[in-house]
Amino acid sequence: MATIRLKPGADRAMLRGHPWIFAGALADEPSDVVPGDTVEITAADGTWLARGAWSPSSHIRIRVWTRNRDEPVDAGWIQRRLEQSVAWRVRLGLVGPGLACRLVFGESDGLPGLVVDRYDHTVVCQFSAVGMERWKPVVAEALSGLEGVVSVFERSDIPSRRYEGLEPMTGLLAGREPKGPVEIREGDCRYRVDVRAGHKTGFYLDQRVNRGLVAGWAAGRRMLNAFSYTGAFGIAALRAGAAHVVQVDSSGPALNLARDQASLNDIDPARCECVEADVGQYLRRCRDAARTFDLVVLDPPKFAETKTQVEGACRAYKDINLLALKLLAPGGLLFTFSCSGHISPDLFHKVVASAGVDARRSARIVGWMDQPADHPVGLEFPESRYLKGLIVAAD
Ligand code: SAH
Numbered sequence: 001m002a003t004i005r006l007k008p009g010a011d012r013a014m015l016r017g018h019p020w021i022f023a024g025a026l027a028d029e030p031s032d033v034v035p036g037d038t039v040e041i042t043a044a045d046g047t048w049l050a051r052g053a054w055s056p057s058s059h060i061r062i063r064v065w066t067r068n069r070d071e072p073v074d075a076g077w078i079q080r081r082l083e084q085s086v087a088w089r090v091r092l093g094l095v096g097p098g099l100a101c102r103l104v105f106g107e108s109d110g111l112p113g114l115v116v117d118r119y120d121h122t123v124v125c126q127f128s129a130v131g132m133e134r135w136k137p138v139v140a141e142a143l144s145g146l147e148g149v150v151s152v153f154e155r156s157d158i159p160s161r162r163y164e165g166l167e168p169m170t171g172l173l174a175g176r177e178p179k180g181p182v183e184i185r186e187g188d189c190r191y192r193v194d195v196r197a198g199h200k201t202g203f204y205l206d207q208r209v210n211r212g213l214v215a216g217w218a219a220g221r222r223m224l225n226a227f228s229y230t231g232a233f234g235i236a237a238l239r240a241g242a243a244h245v246v247q248v249d250s251s252g253p254a255l256n257l258a259r260d261q262a263s264l265n266d267i268d269p270a271r272c273e274c275v276e277a278d279v280g281q282y283l284r285r286c287r288d289a290a291r292t293f294d295l296v297v298l299d300p301p302k303f304a305e306t307k308t309q310v311e312g313a314c315r316a317y318k319d320i321n322l323l324a325l326k327l328l329a330p331g332g333l334l335f336t337f338s339c340s341g342h343i344s345p346d347l348f349h350k351v352v353a354s355a356g357v358d359a360r361r362s363a364r365i366v367g368w369m370d371q372p373a374d375h376p377v378g379l380e381f382p383e384s385r386y387l388k389g390l391i392v393a394a395d
Contacts (some may be wrong), residue, residue, distance in 0.1 A: 089374050119182040242295070
């Protein structure tokens with residue numbers, strides 16, 4: 001096994017537990033190590049530190065597998081980490097017939113470069129690093145052995161794979177080909193998940209708890225679900241007695257599923273209006289028509305993919321939040337989110353506050369929202385904290 005030596009002092013973050021080693025931390029770069037190989041990592045003085053996966057084309061050159069010298073990185077090790085990860089979701093009560101959750105959340109679960117979501121009997125995986133790519137057959141076999149699993153499907157069609165020198169890949173890894181959308185239940189609601197072509201692995205599992213929160217405020221209210229995707233927030237609200245919901249998204253296929261979900265959940269289509277539009281334009285149209293809502297959910301895509309995009313993203317968040325606050329009826333509530341890891345909760349708070357000032361709306365924060373327990377945050381891996389939200393109540 002090749003040994004990679006770090007520069008003096010470059011081991012601090014890693015020693016504290018951070019799972020990434022950047023190119024700048026390496027004393028030298030080997031030329032003969034195959035991408036994805038496991039390498040030994042030592043401090044500048046030669047002290048053994050860890051084992052990790054070698055990723056020569058990424059600026060994250062090594063993803064740490066283990067800091068325990070007695071732990072060989074082999075199939076048994078991958079299987080044990082997977083079992084631990086799954087055991088946590090079982091403890092959370094999120095594994096069972098018809099249920100859906102994230103089984104593995106990459107680095108935060110000690111499995112860098114791997115995301116696994118489970119939708120009832122279908123498991124969907126995403127391999128985002130060349131080190132984990134190597135273990136795909138082992139991962140697929142372990143997942144297909146989980147109780148009740150019928151299909152293991154791959155959705156490694158994420159742009160970040162190119163930094164690892166990997167092509168996008170999708171398809172069946174084990175078991176039976178999934179036929180049509182997979183049906184899951186979340187609380188009182190049923191959803192159809194398109195694991196083959198839907199966003200991410202098919203569904204936004206990270207909003208499960210927040211959908212419940214919104215539902216708790218929904219009875220009798222008129223709601224705007226902006227960036228609705230397949231309408232899950234809206235369906236949860238309607239099942240909880242919302243009077244009417246407008247689901248707005250720019251994706252036609254997502255809205256088709258949103259319409260399906262309404263009938264699947266015995267909701268009168270007259271209570272669920274689906275609008276294919278740009279949210280910014282739709283909000284402006286509502287403003288110009290003096291239309292108001294009692295509840296607004298704003299769950300946009302990641303506006304800041306990189307640090308350099310933070311400033312522009314803040315302007316975009318401010319713009320939609322300002323418009324949304326203006327549309328709130330007296331006593332209305334805004335549930336506003338950011339899933340950009342580069343935007344901290346404090347910064348997001350500031351952006352929403354300045355939107356409130358400019359909207360001339362007297363309002364206060366009455367709740368903070370977060371990512372759920374099946375999307376854990378590694379203690380020394382703040383990069384894994386990405387989802388944040390505020391509940392803002394207007395006068
Ligand atoms: N709230 C959803 C997830 C939203 S993901 C849920 O709980 O399932 C973000 C969504 O925003 C995607 O469906 C994407 O199609 C949509 N989107 C992105 N840019 C948009 C825009 N400018 N206008 C409308 N929708 C947009």
